[in-house]
Amino acid sequence: MPQDVLPENKIPVIRVPAMPSDLNQGGTVFGGWIMSQVDIAGSIPAAERAGGSIVTRAVDSFEFKKPVFAGDLLSCYAEVVKVGRTSITVHVEVYAQHMVKGVVTTMAVTEASLVYVAIDERGKPRAVPKV
Template sequence: MTEVRREPILRIMPGHADINANGHIFGGWVLSQMDMAAGIVARLHSGGPVATVAIDRMEFITPIHLRDLISVYAEVESVGRTSMKVRIEVMAWRNSGAIRVKVTEGLFTFVAIDDQARPRAVAGLPKSEK
């Protein structure tokens, strides 16, 4: 992702119920946040409902701690006829924002779907980006 100033799609702080036996945040919790953020971006880009069909790549770089504020960034990387690849990056803000750490990243594939959950053509860019 580019280094220009950008706004997160999601910003959340994990709670005590999200801790694993090692005292870090569950990987599944992080994956869920990434999927939600990427789904928002894919839906906006495609002009309608989408479904996650693949996680092409996912890398846990460093653990997330209990009091980290998590920012999830996502952007469409490529578009096919019915599918989109969305790149996701998760940053943790530690010590009241004094430290910023990249904790995970991934590449998810979404398919645009119709009312019967069948693939449909991607509508294109949202009106705000045309």
């Protein structure tokens, strides 16, 4: 798990506050909402690299060691780490920033590697363009 500090010299692909509608019955943010943000974040550099449509093929794993609360600001950092013939693997790191009376606490929330596949107009795998 990354450190509890935002990565330096990197720009998050998504920054979004958790809303009350994103909470589970226990009052903390629903893990599925965070997983959705991770998938959206990973898809952005994957689609750019693929130069077109992609679908999510696989995700390695998720762990949630600390809760996220309504109002926390979620930041997702995503980076292409591997390009295959038709697949693109993206690593995503997620941080939450909790703000109380002007004091900001940053926590590493989760990370995952996701495999996206470039698809053609029939939904079949297509080769990722060479760079």
